[in-house]
Amino acid sequence: MAETINIDAARVERYITELATFGKHGETGVWRTVYSPEWVAAQDQVAAWMTEAGLEVRRDAVGNVWGRLEGSEGGKTIVSGSHIDSQRPGGRFDGALGVIAALTAIGALKQQFGQPRRTLEVLSLCEEEASRFPTSNFLGSRAITGAITPEDALEMVGYDGKTMAEAMAAIGLDATKLPEAKRDDIDIFIELHIEQGPILEQADVPVAVVTAINSIRHYVVELTGRSDHAGARPMDMRLDPMAGAAEIALGVIDTALRMGRPAVTTIGRMEVEPGGPAIVPEKVTFTIDARHPDPATRLKLYAAHEAWMRAVAARRGLDLKWTITTDLIPCVCDAELVRTLQDVAREQEIPFTTMSSGAGHDTQRMANIARVAMLFVRSKDGRSHTPAEFTSTVDAVEGIRVLAGGLRRLAY
């Protein structure tokens, strides 16, 4: 099993470069929102590459493109891929590299080892970024898992004012047929993705095997005190929600820091009312984003944040309310798949680390119907969602070699 799978680095680089021409934005950026003309052209290109690789191409009701390599034994399939849409603007790698990786890996396997025992599929997902419709994120994988309805497509309105159903109709898709995109015959989904963070760069390795994807919980916190004259109200008689919000923000950030990687907590938004420089605020509203990939530890993180909020509000005599606006459970990758990918990387002597994902991915959705795993490849400066996003072809190929080796073990 320690045989080398030949991955054509020049072809990987060509795929990355050519795919980036669809929706090209500046020198290195991509602006490719779902169902746009450039998105149609990109999916057509992917379909053409799939055909070139000898895969059977199929487009589903939501616009995902599938390239199938039938296995001799039939049964449930093994799928690899990622999403083809981008941020506005995004880079050339986020999503796209996972499509190219699956295409390259499965194409190479077919070329070198012929028909597999089990069916392999390349998947180019239509949408993940919510960059055209604010609430459409994970559209491609939601359709595959049955988590999107024709009614949703009528209700989702894009930044351009069109509904998703209208946007689909404009390129020949029928939103009433969305349920047909559902699959119940997928056994395994493996996604290769850029890290979007600095951990691999800091560790100086090209590849990571992902063990879990973070939970995400968003709190919207309202802290209310009493507005007062900034000059006339002594400090010792104030009910200042700004002081409370600052103490809470500092405390929750410090809690995540002390808990250590991979716990993360972010205060990304804060609004102060009434907002005059010479007025003690009446109310401060802010968000808390807290994440951890471990199902139990995340609850400890949340509980610590909640206890701190209650303690600060009580001590300062402030009124505290919060709502939880997002609450995603962690997605734990399949232990056997994780071990398989680690084994392959070791055998092929590809330096790797094992980590959890801080960002969300289609894999989370696919986990509802399949066993899942992920691979990360190194991101320059940890950057993503920007044209400055960069992953070297060398690193990409290392990741694709692990992916191909894993698929070889699973399917042949």
Place this chain on the structure above:
Amino acid sequence: MAETINIDAARVERYITELATFGKHGETGVWRTVYSPEWVAAQDQVAAWMTEAGLEVRRDAVGNVWGRLEGSEGGKTIVSGSHIDSQRPGGRFDGALGVIAALTAIGALKQQFGQPRRTLEVLSLCEEEASRFPTSNFLGSRAITGAITPEDALEMVGYDGKTMAEAMAAIGLDATKLPEAKRDDIDIFIELHIEQGPILEQADVPVAVVTAINSIRHYVVELTGRSDHAGARPMDMRLDPMAGAAEIALGVIDTALRMGRPAVTTIGRMEVEPGGPAIVPEKVTFTIDARHPDPATRLKLYAAHEAWMRAVAARRGLDLKWTITTDLIPCVCDAELVRTLQDVAREQEIPFTTMSSGAGHDTQRMANIARVAMLFVRSKDGRSHTPAEFTSTVDAVEGIRVLAGGLRRLAY
């Protein structure tokens, strides 16, 4: 000198109630911006009351109304008054009570003691609140001290889009004559005002003799870090300006609290960019309002804030910039006048305390051309700039008795 000066409480209450009908807003509020029809009517009413009290009425170029009681010795004059305009909406007492107090006190002195040795004047200032023109605050006292020009009146644009010159012309005032409002023959200015804070209520006394008016310094602080993915960037690798802003806010508020009364520091505004709940912020911009009435101690307060900002930014690797947008020095009241008012209150057995003013007042401006003093009367719940503002007639009369006693000593 311990004789009682009779102050007619019923008349004080009637003045308060009648003046509040001009620009009446709801049950207890007033909405009376400078040069509005209700403002014209209010100044006309004040002028009529001055005439009734036997004072010689004069209106100056900016719209201030003066009521003069000529002294037998001539010379520089002794003035008392406050402003007639209100917040939108404000209460019945802020400013108005100081006009009523001066009118009542000087009217009572004339009635009981006849012509004074020194000239006494009641002053109803046209504007203090900046509630019609955002940059017009202290307009009345600025005109008297020569700190307003015809050009200013052309440049100041109100919330209604009219320039101050246009608003003046609409009621028969000529902005080119503004310099004529300047006075250089005022020896003493004494202003009675509601406290606008809770200190008298907490101390359970009706009156305060004010020793100084706070300095005010406004910082606008920009703290810049690096925007990152809230999931993918580990806590230990962030340059998070929100954490820095929270630490600074908490620290400066705590510094003022520990320094003790009357130091005050307020963070009234905070803006977070880009402001997404799942994005580590790039930049946080916030205001610091810091005040202290003591010329030396205020500098210690400011220096402590600046040192803390520098320390936090340096430790967290954040870029720190600030601009000082307001920097008013403290206004120290004349020691002899303060002593006179304290002596009068003691002789008349009126409970009083001695304190500094947290809020700004016309007195600060008048201090540029005259010796000044202030009296505060108790505010219910320390509230101001709201229709809920309230001062009892009993407390108002106690304050007016001290004012009248002081003017008696100084002018007779």
